[in-house]
Amino acid sequence: MYITTTKSKGKNKVYKSVLLRESYREGTRVKNRTIANLTHCKPNEIKALQLAMRHKNDPDKLEMLLGSHVENRQGRSVGAVWVLNRLAENIGLTKVLGKSNEAMLSLWMVMARLIDQGSRLSAVRLAREHGISELLGLVDFDEDDLYHCLDWLCDNQAEIEKKLFKQTYGEQIPSLFLYDVTSSYLEGQCNELGDWGYNRDKKRGKKQIVIGLLCDEDGIPVSIRVFKGNTLDFHTIGCQIKKVAEEFGCQQVTMVGDRGMIKSSQIQELGEAGFNYITAITKAQIKAMLKKKVIQLGLFDKEICEVEDKGVRYILRRNPIRAEELARSRRERIEKVIQFSRKQNQYLADHPRANQHVAIKKVWELESRLKVIDFLHTTAKDRHITVEEYEDYLAEIAELDGCYVLKTDLAAGVAPKEIVHDRYKDLTQVETAFRTMKTGYLEMRPIYVRKESRTRGHAFVVMLAYRLYLKLKKAWRDFDITVEEGLKQLSTHCAIENVINGEISFLSIPAPRRNIHQLYSALGIVPPTTLPKQMVNVVTRRKLQSRRK
Template identity: 35%
Template sequence: MFVETVPNRNSPPAVLLRESYRDEQGRAQKRTLANLSKLPGDVIAALKAILRGGTVIGTGPDELEIERSLPHGHVAAALGMIRTIALDRLILSTTKDAASRRHCDLVVAMMVDRLIAPRSKLGFVRAVDEETAASSLGAVLGLGAVKEREAYEALDWLLARQTRIENGLARRHLEDGVLMLYDVSSSYFEGRCCPLAHYGHSRDHRGDRPQIVYGLLCTREGLPIAVEVFDGNTADPSTLSAQVEKVKDRFGIGRLVLVGDRGMVTAARIRDDLKPAGLDWITCLRAPAIQALAAQNGPLQLSLFDERDLAEISAPDMFPGERLIVCRNRDLAAERARKREDLLVATERELARIDARVRRKGSRLRSAAEIGMAVGAVLDSKKMAKHFDVEIGDGALTWRRRIGQIEEEARLDGIYVIRTSVPAEHLDAAETVQAYKDLSRVERAFRSLKTVDLEIRPIRHWTAPRVRAHVFLCMLAYHVEWHLRQAWAPLLFHDTELATARAQRSSPVAATEPSAAVKSKKATKRSADGHRVMSFADLIVHLGTLVRNTMRVPARPQHRFTLYSTPTALQEAAFRLLALDPSRVQ
């Protein structure tokens, strides 16, 4: 039997229940058993399903069961972006054997897991295992049972391909004459077994822990291309030579402008690394060099800034063949003056307390050595030793401010000098200043890597290769996050009109005023389309509420199917921006 719809001239089509048979001559015929035209459409659809061998499911609570429900939306978004930018194909490359495919799937899964819920490798194994799954990640990728050793083997496999993957990213995003950003950071280490872990200058303010140092190469837009791990006691400038070699030899880029901060691109590094390699640079002068430029009859005259905040000067004796762009930020000057005065007052307050202790009858703080140690601790903590004259004797302490020194320093408040080898015809003064300020995008990458988004720390691996693989994995995860942020900018607190706002500024020295669009976002917490605006982390959490349900019919236990929850308006908007269907991501 079957249901057939028959046209009925100008009337609605007839819906007939029919069966097939053969007549006496063996010819196929069909006859009508019933007219179903008056039945509701859903009843007719159910009858068709039954005739095709389906099962009728009623509306009662025992007719259909949810066998398993797993968060899926965030997995679909992250995995879909990896497929869109073909990062998985770049990782796997031409290696097609089953073992490599398994390693690639695990690496992709660890990247996605790092984006949706950063955790240890053991936590990852539990999160994707069929028995203890915390999301649909393992099911979508078909990982099955995952053993802990497989995760570490996948890390080793990934590290062996780091050079090729970074070269592939460079081919995609870099070209001759490009401007690149470079900076370093550090992360503390749990344990003392790794040879990379050493005590050094901790940017995490965890001097009680050994650490590792890693340098990140990014495009001007902040998209990470390569990362390298160094010993925890490595000084920032000494990491630069490895990057120059990487860019010249591995990436094959002949012309490049490297942007680094004043502690990175030093005179020694320019002399020994950048100039021999034929690379240009943009950096900033340290305070002593600025003071030398501003000395009596020097090229830096404060009268240059009576009516402007940017001026280009030259100092061929000190910086031959280079351009110097002097900037004065009045807001920064006011802030530095405030901080200095606060520190001076705080230092005097602490010194007064020490003096009171010295004068107290029966005090143990009497000798000049003991008083000197107490005073030194205060001056070191406040970094104010250069601004005070202190006289110490047995049972005596006096101090006074160095007014001349303070006034001399205050003259240069808010002034910074950009140093570059790029000719003016290639990059004018305003563009050079903006290029240096773009280093903030590397700092934003470090914030995402180290805090709420990816949580690269604490690092618990014991061997140097595993630490390097862990850092590289986190960099790849941020590479995906960067693309997600770009696509989701209308739904995040990002300024989608930042380029326009920068172009409308009177000077690159001034802070960029937020555009009307982002002001409206922050005021109403809504996008231009009326969707609720949130942070990247919150949007990932919200997408996770779109779940993947494995459904079961108790009457036919072998019959199972997948049913996705209905996306919210915000989830629909997020996937529309990604041009993805969450139910089709594999």
């Protein structure tokens, strides 16, 4: 027997009926019949009957429940971890990581990076508030376990990336990859990969690491690699070529890289692997080609133009909006120097004892800071500073404003000039990934770990978190909400602890609010209704009280 609720539509009203029914078999068919109509019973009477139906095969337990003190209280959050766990299953991450304790801890670090960015210590504290013990079976760990897990991730990264690649693409192997590098500063001086190099973060006095990210044509990361902080950009691409060719088993691949990434030696490496390339050339190379008359200034236009020289195709274009931006910026910087020189002249006039050399030195420093020192000739005579512009040189520079040239060895029949141009522009997806992973939502930096293996493991965790982030962003794109806000809303969906005689008997999950249910539905995920009882035991070794004064 069971209790069911039915609805029927009348002319101007919806009728609701609560029925006590039972199932029976007639030949090979299963049928249902109504035993009693409970519609007019009170709600508490119906709940009592439902409780009796639930425990009809165990009357002793029913008697115990009826004679016990039952209390409901708020349990741990389940919404965010439930969604992230289901997404990890959907992309094959759970299967690739495996079922070991290290795999579950790794999965939790990926989830924690999305829920609340922080250190390994904060991830342990966060575990107390979320139902990871019920979902992942993690019941006893501290921050040291998470640090050891970073070592495990580093040791197994190549195999995990390989399996995840096959899980994602199967037989539909990508034929184009996007690659770019960035740097991230470090806290402290003891990181094994830390070194001085070209610091993109503009952090003075901070060592750094170099990070290379390989993505498919849709901007989905497939591999991340960490290098020493003094590694040059073009020295990082060799290992990515090897990974794509040997580990991923790709053939007839096109690598897309920025102008500082793919140079002559890298082109040779790509050719030896049977790969093609798309890259850009520098302004100095453009000037050299103009001088040799391989290309002419008249070819740069809004429309894409193509020139072929010695078997290499060059795609030319001028972006008028970018040209206007560069010209305006250059003029504003020059005017700022001129205005500053006038102030210095006024100061020299008002202060007869002021030092002329000190005043002009300040102007030179401003020119250097604004990067216009090559455009101006600044002199001082008779306590008056004069700033003159190199007009011919400025006109020569302005000719190439907004101009860029792409370079590829792809045949025109394989990739027309428009396709080559669009594929190079896809590198913006890697730049977006870096912004999200580094300085944006996922906050890879600053990096506090010291060991090489843990630095690589930390970067790998952030990359895996970004893959889940892309899924959430795509599913919630029609909502007026960010991924961070969506996960915070899901974190408010908590379990209910049903306490009988002072002990937790079972966990139940209430139906989510309407806005949270929409977040579940957009992802195609059914909200949980119940969870197994599990007692979490995560304790941090370092206590906040001991660090407070």
